Amino acid sequence: MSQIGLQMYTMRHVSGDRESFLNTLDRLVEIGIEDVQISVPAFMTCGELSEELRQRKMKADSVFCSTVRILDSIVQIRREAELLHTDVLRTDSIPAALRKDAAGYRQFASDLNRQGEALKKIGLAYMYHFHAFEFVSFGDIRGIDILLGETDPELVLFQPDVFWLTSAGTEPSDFLWRFANRARYMHVKDYAIRQLEGAIENVPSHFAPVGTGNLNWPGILKTAESIGIERFVIEQDIVEGDVFAAVKLSVDNLKKMGLS
Amino acid sequence: MGISIQMYTLRDYMKTKSDLDAALARVAAIGYKTVQISIPPFLEVRDLQILLAAHGLRADSVMAPTAAIPEQLDPICQKAAILGTDTVRTDGIGHAYTGSADGFRRYAAILQEAGQKLRGRGLNFMYHNHAIEYTNFPEGTGMSILLGETDPDCVWFQPDVHHIAAAGLEPSQALLAFQGRCAYVHMQGYAIIPGEGFDPQVPRRTVPVGEGNLNWPGIVAACRQIGVRLYVVEQDFCIGDPFDEITQSYQALQKLGVADD
Numbered sequence: 001m002s003q004i005g006l007q008m009y010t011m012r013h014v015s016g017d018r019e020s021f022l023n024t025l026d027r028l029v030e031i032g033i034e035d036v037q038i039s040v041p042a043f044m045t046c047g048e049l050s051e052e053l054r055q056r057k058m059k060a061d062s063v064f065c066s067t068v069r070i071l072d073s074i075v076q077i078r079r080e081a082e083l084l085h086t087d088v089l090r091t092d093s094i095p096a097a098l099r100k101d102a103a104g105y106r107q108f109a110s111d112l113n114r115q116g117e118a119l120k121k122i123g124l125a126y127m128y129h130f131h132a133f134e135f136v137s138f139g140d141i142r143g144i145d146i147l148l149g150e151t152d153p154e155l156v157l158f159q160p161d162v163f164w165l166t167s168a169g170t171e172p173s174d175f176l177w178r179f180a181n182r183a184r185y186m187h188v189k190d191y192a193i194r195q196l197e198g199a200i201e202n203v204p205s206h207f208a209p210v211g212t213g214n215l216n217w218p219g220i221l222k223t224a225e226s227i228g229i230e231r232f233v234i235e236q237d238i239v240e241g242d243v244f245a246a247v248k249l250s251v252d253n254l255k256k257m258g259l260s
Numbered sequence: 261m262g263i264s265i266q267m268y269t270l271r272d273y274m275k276t277k278s279d280l281d282a283a284l285a286r287v288a289a290i291g292y293k294t295v296q297i298s299i300p301p302f303l304e305v306r307d308l309q310i311l312l313a314a315h316g317l318r319a320d321s322v323m324a325p326t327a328a329i330p331e332q333l334d335p336i337c338q339k340a341a342i343l344g345t346d347t348v349r350t351d352g353i354g355h356a357y358t359g360s361a362d363g364f365r366r367y368a369a370i371l372q373e374a375g376q377k378l379r380g381r382g383l384n385f386m387y388h389n390h391a392i393e394y395t396n397f398p399e400g401t402g403m404s405i406l407l408g409e410t411d412p413d414c415v416w417f418q419p420d421v422h423h424i425a426a427a428g429l430e431p432s433q434a435l436l437a438f439q440g441r442c443a444y445v446h447m448q449g450y451a452i453i454p455g456e457g458f459d460p461q462v463p464r465r466t467v468p469v470g471e472g473n474l475n476w477p478g479i480v481a482a483c484r485q486i487g488v489r490l491y492v493v494e495q496d497f498c499i500g501d502p503f504d505e506i507t508q509s510y511q512a513l514q515k516l517g518v519a520d521d
Contacts, residue, residue, distance in 0.1 A: 099454065132462040135473050136454050142473075167462045169450035169473035171430035191428030192396050195359070200352045201496070203391040204461050205428060214394055214401065214428035237460070 003259045004251055005035035005061055007187065007235035014243060018043050022052060029056050031248045037090070037185075037233050039064040040080070050083040061185065061231060062088035062127065067108075068095065070115040078122045088184070089119055090127045090159060094134070094143070102138040102146060109150035116155030127185065129159040135168035153182050161187035161235070162220055167205065173219030180227040187235045188254070191215050207236050209246045211253030221257055232259060263513050263520040264294035264320045266446065266494035270502055277302055281311060288315040290507045293520060296349070296444075296492050298323040305339045312343075320444065320490055321347040321386070329374035329385075337381050347384040347443070349418060350374070353393065353402075361397040361405060368409035375414030386416040386444060394427035403437075412441045420446035420494065421479050422466055432478030435486055444490040445483055447513065450474050466496045468505045470512030480516045491518050 006028065008015065015021040021041055028036070036053070038060050040046045053060060063080045065073055070091070077089060098104035116126040128151075134143040148158075158179050164187075165172040176186075190213030193203040211217065224232070232254060239246045265287055267274060274280040280300060287295060295317050299305050312319060322340045329336065329350070336348060350371075357363040375385040393403040400408075407417075417438050421431040423446075435442070451472035453463045470476060483491070493509040495502070514520070 171475045200392045216430045
């Protein structure tokens with residue numbers, strides 16, 4: 001097992017049909033990617049995906065199911081997890097309707113607990129992947145505080161993303177401590193800025209390969225190790241230029257930082 | 261140690277002499293003893309000093325555009341003497357220099373010349389950076405060039421914790437690069453407002469000190485470590501009444517252990 005993985009969302013523009021998808025897997029193997037975070041493509045069954053990964057000695061790190069479908073899909077989830085040989089289920093974001101206030105986040109935390117309980121019964125860990133909007137403040141509490149405080153650590157894990165932690169204004173090397181023993185995987189991509197015309201304050205952020213932007217990687221990796229992160233999953237939501245080169249750069253830089 | 265207020269925060273309340281007079285009265289009533297202010301177009305520097313003194317306030321620095329410094333040493337020294345300050349602050353880098361590592365190198369040379377000349381007159385010189393200086397080049401960020409190619413004795417910096425975070429760095433860690441050459445720091449919070457979907461451009465906004473998602477205890481600890489003497493509240497945009505928000509910032513700084521001696 002490698003400490004470095006890849007969220008296949010990064011490759012969506014080179015994986016639109018069966019042929020390009022398989023070609024992409026071949027090229028990722030060459031780059032050194034073995035562990036992928038992937039949803040079953042529309043043009044393939046879960047069994048076929050499992051076989052294609054097996055032939056390449058690749059492995060899926062989790063299965064995916066939307067929060068709202070989990071309780072009605074337990075049989076299918078169990079079957080997909082068996083086919084993909086994983087014990088983790090990852091899910092999508094809090095529904096937009098529940099993001100508006102603290103009560104919505106409390107409702108969602110309670111939903112996560114119930115879903116996590118059902119998944120635990122079939123031997124699966126349940127992992128929520130947050131972005132930045134969970135850091136909006138409702139008076140003196142934020143969405144993320146509610147999710148961390150009101151979900152059961154035995155039932156709900158998190159998959160932190162260092163870019164979004166930074167976008168929110170937190171310091172990832174510090175804030176990651178909040179996920180001690182509650183996170184196995186972490187999303188990694190760098191945070192760079194670009195210049196626009198006009199006021200010099202006008203500097204939007206953009207996604208960049210790991211090690212090419214401004215994130216505090218030594219501090220981040222130190223905390224990640226301390227809190228028990230097993231895998232660093234490269235996810236670069238938007239790539240300018242060749243996506244394979246960008247992934248390779250992230251892999252190479254993570255290895256230079258000491259990951260294997 | 262002390263607390264100051266960058267009057268840009270109150271720019272909509274100081275467009276005439278009487279408005280400025282009223283704004284300074286409110287600033288002093290909050291507890292501020294020090295302000296960071298540019299000489300308004302409707303006042304001579306002497307009149308500004310009289311106005312500040314009338315409210316028991318003092319200016320923490322005098323403002324001078326970088327490019328003009330070498331030719332205007334005498335007037336700058338006079339203004340500093342009248343305001344009773346030993347520190348000159350300057351404007352931001354222009355787009356002419358921010359596009360390449362070489363541009364930052366050229367700007368570093370300009371800062372160096374200005375800083376050296378001011379040092380010769382016994383004045384401190386500080387450059388106020390935002391996020392743009394953290395643009396990434398193969399050689400490093402623009403900021404690493406400005407820091408590396410200027411003399412720590414002649415060129416100081418006045419970083420802004422909100423803008424450091426906006427550039428993707430961790431302020432409590434990034435501030436350490438300014439060790440010994442950062443007497444003043446701009447303090448404003450960083451919060452986000454709900455955006456649509458997963459756009460990386462999460463709308464961020466400036467909020468009072470103590471609010472939002474910045475690591476305040478870590479930031480103040482880093483400021484102490486690098487020798488910050490003055491914490492300057494600057495809030496680029498206020499949602500509520502700016503006087504309420506700068507009151508909140510003043511009190512939050514005190515709660516964080518920053519004394520205003």
